[in-house]
Amino acid sequence: MRTKDLVYVALFAAVTAALGLFPPIAVPVLAVPITAQSLGPMLAGAILGAKRGALAIALLLILVAIGLPLLSGGRGGFGVFLGPSGGFLVGWVLAAFVTGWLFERSWSTLTYWTGAIYTFLGGVVALYTLGIGWLAVAANLSLFQAAAGSVAFIPGDIVKVLIATTVALAVKRSYPIIEERSDG
Amino acid sequence: MIELQDVTHRFGDLTVLKGVTLELSERRIGVIGSNGSGKSTFARLLNGLQIPTSGHVLVDGQNTRHQARAIRRKVGFVFQNPENQIVFPIVEEDLAFGMKNLKLDQSVISQRIDAVLERYDLTAFKQHPAHLLSGGQKQLLAISGVLVMDPKYIVFDEPTTLLDLRNKRRISQAIAELSQSVVMVTHDLDLLGDFDRVIVFHDGRVAADDVPRVAINRYKALLCP
Amino acid sequence: MMSLYSPGETALHRLPAGTKLLGLVLAGTSLFFVADIVVLSGALILVCGAYLVANMTVKTLFAQLRPILWIVLILFVAQAFINGWQAGLVVVLRLMNLILLAALITLTTRVSEMTDTLEWAIQPLGWVGVDPRKISLVISMAIRFIPLISQITAEVREAQRARGIEKSIVALAIPVVIRTLKMADDIADAMEARGFDADPR
Numbered sequence: 001m002r003t004k005d006l007v008y009v010a011l012f013a014a015v016t017a018a019l020g021l022f023p024p025i026a027v028p029v030l031a032v033p034i035t036a037q038s039l040g041p042m043l044a045g046a047i048l049g050a051k052r053g054a055l056a057i058a059l060l061l062i063l064v065a066i067g068l069p070l071l072s073g074g075r076g077g078f079g080v081f082l083g084p085s086g087g088f089l090v091g092w093v094l095a096a097f098v099t100g101w102l103f104e105r106s107w108s109t110l111t112y113w114t115g116a117i118y119t120f121l122g123g124v125v126a127l128y129t130l131g132i133g134w135l136a137v138a139a140n141l142s143l144f145q146a147a148a149g150s151v152a153f154i155p156g157d158i159v160k161v162l163i164a165t166t167v168a169l170a171v172k173r174s175y176p177i178i179e180e181r182s183d184g
Numbered sequence: 185m186i187e188l189q190d191v192t193h194r195f196g197d198l199t200v201l202k203g204v205t206l207e208l209s210e211r212r213i214g215v216i217g218s219n220g221s222g223k224s225t226f227a228r229l230l231n232g233l234q235i236p237t238s239g240h241v242l243v244d245g246q247n248t249r250h251q252a253r254a255i256r257r258k259v260g261f262v263f264q265n266p267e268n269q270i271v272f273p274i275v276e277e278d279l280a281f282g283m284k285n286l287k288l289d290q291s292v293i294s295q296r297i298d299a300v301l302e303r304y305d306l307t308a309f310k311q312h313p314a315h316l317l318s319g320g321q322k323q324l325l326a327i328s329g330v331l332v333m334d335p336k337y338i339v340f341d342e343p344t345t346l347l348d349l350r351n352k353r354r355i356s357q358a359i360a361e362l363s364q365s366v367v368m369v370t371h372d373l374d375l376l377g378d379f380d381r382v383i384v385f386h387d388g389r390v391a392a393d394d395v396p397r398v399a400i401n402r403y404k405a406l407l408c409p
Numbered sequence: 410m411m412s413l414y415s416p417g418e419t420a421l422h423r424l425p426a427g428t429k430l431l432g433l434v435l436a437g438t439s440l441f442f443v444a445d446i447v448v449l450s451g452a453l454i455l456v457c458g459a460y461l462v463a464n465m466t467v468k469t470l471f472a473q474l475r476p477i478l479w480i481v482l483i484l485f486v487a488q489a490f491i492n493g494w495q496a497g498l499v500v501v502l503r504l505m506n507l508i509l510l511a512a513l514i515t516l517t518t519r520v521s522e523m524t525d526t527l528e529w530a531i532q533p534l535g536w537v538g539v540d541p542r543k544i545s546l547v548i549s550m551a552i553r554f555i556p557l558i559s560q561i562t563a564e565v566r567e568a569q570r571a572r573g574i575e576k577s578i579v580a581l582a583i584p585v586v587i588r589t590l591k592m593a594d595d596i597a598d599a600m601e602a603r604g605f606d607a608d609p610r
Binding site: 001003005015018039047059079082083138140174 | 412473519
Binding site: 228231233256257263265268269271272277281314329333 | 553557596603
């Protein structure tokens with residue numbers, strides 16, 4: 001990794017932390033409030049690519065684990081990982097990686113809709129797979145029950161997929177970071 | 185002495201420096217020119233942050249093309265925005281950064297930190313978060329971070345552009361007091377009065393190279409013909 | 410930098426971070442194999458006792474549980490409905506034990522001590538090519554960037570208000586991301602100008 005890559009990794013850990021400072025948006029139709037923070041993993045992957053994006057989110061989780069209250073609502077410490085929804089946090093790393101990997105693969109031919117599909121695959125499909133599996137184990141539920149308990153969050157996450165894609169493609173046009181390189 | 189030998193630099197199709205040859209040996213050298221004249225690129229060439237497309241930059245005989253690492257220890261660099269060169273959250277940690285890169289002893293590191301904080305009246309801020317400093321204090325911290333590495337030359341790239349008048353005076357006084365050789369790119373013509381030499385860049389070439397009064401007049405004539 | 414650490418001089422505060430973390434791992438693993446309500450309740454009493462030993466107030470203890478209160482309640486109801494109330498109680502007790510124990514470590518350990526322990530723990534990664542020095546570097550940089558990004562966000566928001574754009578997260582995020590990426594490039598230059606070498610040979 002070049003000096004620049006290290007700085008990008010630290011930057012997107014900080015960007016994701018800063019997103020946690022936004023107050024949650026309550027949407028009347030949805031049962032659960034939307035927090036801006038889970039935009040972070042999608043943006044990190046879509047803007048920095050798989051490796052740097054995943055490292056940035058992993059770095060944020062390290063900062064949280066050592067006791068900084070950087071998750072939305074001022075949460076932090078080890079406890080957040082051990083709760084039933086811990087998989088949705090660890091899953092952020094996977095979400096950034098999958099989104100980044102898909103963006104890297106088709107960087108030069110990316111359109112809004114392919115970008116949105118890739119962000120959805122990383123930021124929702126990959127994230128929920130891990131999160132729901134974890135929830136089922138931690139709370140002693142069947143996968144179906146765990147999934148049923150998580151669907152309420154999906155509409156909010158789809159809104160975030162669309163936002164993250166718009167932002168990532170605008171950044172791609174004016175300040176592209178992922179380039180077509182095989183060495184990453 | 186820093187020498188430029190027939191230096192040309194391009195970014196893609198854009199040629200920003202065109203065959204510049206200079207010998208820089210005075211203690212205080214000012215560099216002026218309109219935006220896009222190539223003066224910032226010129227500054228970045230001096231410590232190997234930028235390697236010229238063709239030609240050579242020599243610092244005390246060492247070529248930036250081959251010995252950029254050694255040259256960066258000799259040529260300090262202060263950027264326009266102090267915010268963008270403070271790397272660590274706490275003042276003391278940030279000052280230690282460059283010296284740790286030089287692999288200096290911990291005792292030397294703490295001694296130099298205390299000395300430089302004392303010099304710029306920042307001792308009270310040693311354990312402070314850097315982001316709570318004022319704009320002028322941040323630029324003093326940035327200069328301190330370079331000074332503790334004990335460079336022989338210091339290049340400044342518009343160090344006062346983002347500061348208010350009072351901080352501008354403070355920084356220019358701090359620069360005047362430095363024992364190092366200084367090359368300063370600036371838009372603040374009044375900083376250059378006491379300088380030994382002023383170089384005017386225009387369209388990638390040296391348009392004037394003289395004592396401050398003559399060079400500045402030439403620059404003004406270029407801007408408003 | 411704000412942190413969740415609650416200063417004190419008790420035995421739990423003085424215990425090395427590594428020991429506490431190891432304890433958490435062991436306790437967490439054993440809890441997973443226990444399904445007895447009496448044993449789990451006993452464990453919970455012990456954990457609450459540990460809060461007293463660490464000089465924490467009852468208010469602090471409940472504050473640790475508040476973020477998971479709703480999840481725990483929903484889980485209990487769901488479990489009670491599907492597998493009976495005993496199963497619900499087991500899941501809830503297990504979770505409360507884990508969360509309280511983990512939170513106690515966070516409350517009694519300084520961030521700097523955690524960072525040191527982390528650096529020590531990742532020493533072996535040096536053999537597979539990961540530089541532990543870089544990990545503490547990016548940790549520090551991220552902490553430095555958080556207030557900087559908040560400041561840039563505030564500046565961009567103000568500029569947009571002046572242009573009549575009120576509440577668009579997209580219109581806010583794009584300029585903030587681009588400005589911070591440019592800042593990152595400048596910082597990388599400044600680090601190299603100060604003799605930093607990402608891969609020293």
